[in-house]
Each structure stands twice: as C-alpha cells, then as structure tokens.
Amino acid sequence: MELRGNRRQVLRWGVSFAFAAMLPADFSRPVLRPPGARQDFLARCIRCGKCMEACPFDSIRFFDLSAGGLAHTPYIDPLRTPCYLCQKRGSDGRDRPVAPFLRCGNACPTGALVTIANEKKVLARVGWEYKIGxxxxxxxxxxxxxxxxxxxxxxxxxxxxxxxxxxxxxxxxxxxxxxxxxxxxxxxxxxxxxxxxxxxxxxxxxxxxxxxxxxxxxxxxxxxxxxxxxxxxxxxxxxxxxxxxxxx
Ligand code: SF4
Ligand code: SF4
Ligand code: SF4
Incomplete structure (x- = not known):
C-alpha cells in the first residue's frame, strides 16, 4: 500500500518535473533559496518538498508551474514569511534553537541544501555560496x-x-x-x-x-x-x- 503511494508520488513529481523542464526557466528575478543552497542547487534539487515539510515556521514556499524550469523548487519570500534560522524567541527576548542543525538542510536528501549547525557563531560565518542573500x-x-x-x-x-x-x-x-x-x-x-x-x-x-x-x-x-x-x-x-x- 505504502509502496503504491510512493510510486504514485514519484510519478506525480516525475510528470510535473518533466513538464517544468520543458518550460523556459525564469531567471529574471533573483531567487532566494533556503539557507545552505549549493551553487549547483538546481541540478541537485529533486523537488521532493522535504525542506518545506521540515521547516517549523512555514518559511519555505514552492514555485508553481508558472515559474517554468524553476517549478516545484523551494524559495523564501521574506516579505511574507522570513526564515527564522530555526530559532524561537522566548518572552525573555532570548533566541533558542529548535534543532541542533537548520532543519531544511538536514532534511534535504540530495545535499542540494547543505547541513548547517544551528549556532549563531556558525550562522554568522557561512560562506557566500550558502547564504540566502x-x-x-x-x-x-x-x-x-x-x-x-x-x-x-x-x-x-x-x-x-x-x-x-x-x-x-x-x-x-x-x-x-x-x-x-x-x-x-x-x-x-x-x-x-x-x-x-x-x-x-x-x-x-x-x-x-x-x-x-x-x-x-x-x-x-x-x-x-x-x-x-x-x-x-x-x-x-x-x-x-x-x-x-x-x-x-
Ligand atoms: S533555517 Fe529553519 S526556519 Fe529557516 S527555512 Fe530552514 S527550516 Fe525554515
Ligand atoms: S530601523 Fe530598520 S526596520 Fe526601522 S525603518 Fe530603518 S531599516 Fe526599517
Ligand atoms: S540583517 Fe541579515 S541576518 Fe539580520 S535580520 Fe536582516 S537578513 Fe537576517
């Protein structure tokens, strides 16, 4: 049963992926990816949605088919929901990590998003390639x-x-x-x-x-x-x- 569900999901993603690949990619707007996105992000991302599921703040959105070759890839729109860097601010004004690693990168099965330790001194020193912006x-x-x-x-x-x-x-x-x-x-x-x-x-x-x-x-x-x-x-x-x- 579970196998059949998985096959159906793979088929669904495969069809939409193939369809999306036929459409021209829209590179006219700078895309803000979740933290940890590699330079070859598009080649590695299999559009599985695991990063979106893992985000406890619903910060990650997915492009729809109108985005052409970018369809079903994740992005951040900070004016609607920013990335909280997996930190929760308490009533005392202090931030506390909700997980030892940023959850989106940790959930990514292909390494399109790398795993980043959820420590402020690490987050403030990630390489340019892995920044959201x-x-x-x-x-x-x-x-x-x-x-x-x-x-x-x-x-x-x-x-x-x-x-x-x-x-x-x-x-x-x-x-x-x-x-x-x-x-x-x-x-x-x-x-x-x-x-x-x-x-x-x-x-x-x-x-x-x-x-x-x-x-x-x-x-x-x-x-x-x-x-x-x-x-x-x-x-x-x-x-x-x-x-x-x-x-x-
Ligand atoms: S770092 Fe945490 S809050 Fe930010 S997008 Fe990833 S999972 Fe969501
Ligand atoms: S202080 Fe910061 S939040 Fe306030 S107007 Fe200036 S940039 Fe905007
Ligand atoms: S200055 Fe940078 S790290 Fe601080 S809130 Fe703005 S985007 Fe986030």
Missing part, C-alpha cells in the same frame, strides 16, 4: 536614520550585534542618541527578518489616500514618517528600507 539598508528610507525612531530590524535580527549592529563601526556612540542600523555584510545570512518587520512599506504610505487599507496599531505608529521618507526619496526607490538581495 544579504540585506542592504537605504538610509534615505530608514526611520532610525531619518527620525531617530524605529529600530525594529535591529531588535528582531536573529544575528543581532553580528549581522545587524546598532551603529556603523566608525560612528562613535553618543549618549542619548538612538540606534543607526548597520548591516555587516559578512555576517548577514539573508534570513529576511529585518525585511519582514521594517514598516517602510507601500501600503502604509498609501493608507491615507485609500480608505480600504486598514493599518494595525504598529503600522499607525510609523505611518506619517513612512509617507515622508518615501515622498522625499522620490520615484524608483525599492521598499522596504532594508531588503535582502543576492546582488553581490
């Missing part, structure tokens, strides 16, 4: 840099004080001044938590004009400042103020 911060849009406010990214970064620091290394600490987020590119793994929490989003800026957009209390707190920074920065800015990229 790296975050870039636009100071023109950042409420901490512009208004001495916010700091959500800094407080929520699972690699706080390694990947995200409270000020650039060459900026002296001034008593009473707020944080000035600074991304250490070497240490950032691209989990996207900062992207997820950053309030500089389009819908917040639009909420005053569009009555159908309802803001949460958290969003209301920043709405005026968000409108100002986006307005001042002019057209063509990319939101949020901090975002993961693989352009390096």
């Amino acid at each position: 790296v975050s870039v911060l636009d100071r023109r849009l950042c409420l901490a840099w512009q208004y001495d406010s916010c700091g959500e990214c800094y407080y929520n970064c699972p690699l706080r004080d390694q990947a995200l620091r409270d000020r650039p290394p060459d900026m002296p600490a001034v008593q009473g001044s707020g944080i000035r987020p600074y991304v250490d590119r070497e240490a950032c793994i691209g989990c996207g938590m900062c992207n997820f929490v950053c309030p500089v989003r389009k819908h917040i800026a639009r909420a005053k004009i569009r009555r159908d957009v309802k803001l949460t209390l958290f969003e209301e707190r920043y709405a005026g400042m968000v409108r100002n920074v986006i307005g001042r920065a002019g057209p063509g800015v990319r939101l949020p103020a901090i975002r993961v990229t693989r352009e390096w």
Whole structure:
C-alpha cells in the first residue's frame, strides 16, 4: 500500500518535473533559496518538498508551474514569511534553537541544501555560496536614520550585534542618541527578518489616500514618517528600507 503511494508520488513529481523542464526557466528575478543552497542547487534539487515539510515556521514556499524550469523548487519570500534560522524567541527576548542543525538542510536528501549547525557563531560565518542573500539598508528610507525612531530590524535580527549592529563601526556612540542600523555584510545570512518587520512599506504610505487599507496599531505608529521618507526619496526607490538581495 505504502509502496503504491510512493510510486504514485514519484510519478506525480516525475510528470510535473518533466513538464517544468520543458518550460523556459525564469531567471529574471533573483531567487532566494533556503539557507545552505549549493551553487549547483538546481541540478541537485529533486523537488521532493522535504525542506518545506521540515521547516517549523512555514518559511519555505514552492514555485508553481508558472515559474517554468524553476517549478516545484523551494524559495523564501521574506516579505511574507522570513526564515527564522530555526530559532524561537522566548518572552525573555532570548533566541533558542529548535534543532541542533537548520532543519531544511538536514532534511534535504540530495545535499542540494547543505547541513548547517544551528549556532549563531556558525550562522554568522557561512560562506557566500550558502547564504540566502544579504540585506542592504537605504538610509534615505530608514526611520532610525531619518527620525531617530524605529529600530525594529535591529531588535528582531536573529544575528543581532553580528549581522545587524546598532551603529556603523566608525560612528562613535553618543549618549542619548538612538540606534543607526548597520548591516555587516559578512555576517548577514539573508534570513529576511529585518525585511519582514521594517514598516517602510507601500501600503502604509498609501493608507491615507485609500480608505480600504486598514493599518494595525504598529503600522499607525510609523505611518506619517513612512509617507515622508518615501515622498522625499522620490520615484524608483525599492521598499522596504532594508531588503535582502543576492546582488553581490
Ligand atoms: S533555517 Fe529553519 S526556519 Fe529557516 S527555512 Fe530552514 S527550516 Fe525554515
Ligand atoms: S540583517 Fe536582516 S537578513 Fe541579515 S541576518 Fe539580520 S535580520 Fe537576517
Ligand atoms: S526596520 Fe526599517 S525603518 Fe526601522 S530601523 Fe530598520 S531599516 Fe530603518
């Protein structure tokens, strides 16, 4: 019975894999893979879905057939659900690992995702090949840099004080001044938590004009400042103020 179920699953994946392979791959957008993806990820990934099943935070999504050759491969969309680096934050503000290794890589049967120890000092030093991406911060849009406010990214970064620091290394600490987020590119793994929490989003800026957009209390707190920074920065800015990229 189980054998028949497995065969059916293999057949299903085989058909969709063959169909997907016939379609042109869409390489126009940079794909953020789960942590640990090798350079030859696409050749190794058998589209089995084990990484997605293993993720305790539902951070991993799968492309559908409209993605052509990328169909049924995993990706992270940090604006919807970031990668939590298999850490759970307690009420005391401390992160605790939910497993000794990042669960997605540990579950991958082909090594398309490598296994990475779930230790912050290891995570902050993974090679460039295995990062999800790296975050870039636009100071023109950042409420901490512009208004001495916010700091959500800094407080929520699972690699706080390694990947995200409270000020650039060459900026002296001034008593009473707020944080000035600074991304250490070497240490950032691209989990996207900062992207997820950053309030500089389009819908917040639009909420005053569009009555159908309802803001949460958290969003209301920043709405005026968000409108100002986006307005001042002019057209063509990319939101949020901090975002993961693989352009390096
Ligand atoms: S590292 Fe953990 S939280 Fe992040 S995608 Fe993998 S399983 Fe999910
Ligand atoms: S800076 Fe952002 S993307 Fe980088 S590790 Fe911290 S939260 Fe994740
Ligand atoms: S969350 Fe966004 S606006 Fe707030 S400090 Fe970080 S980058 Fe700046």
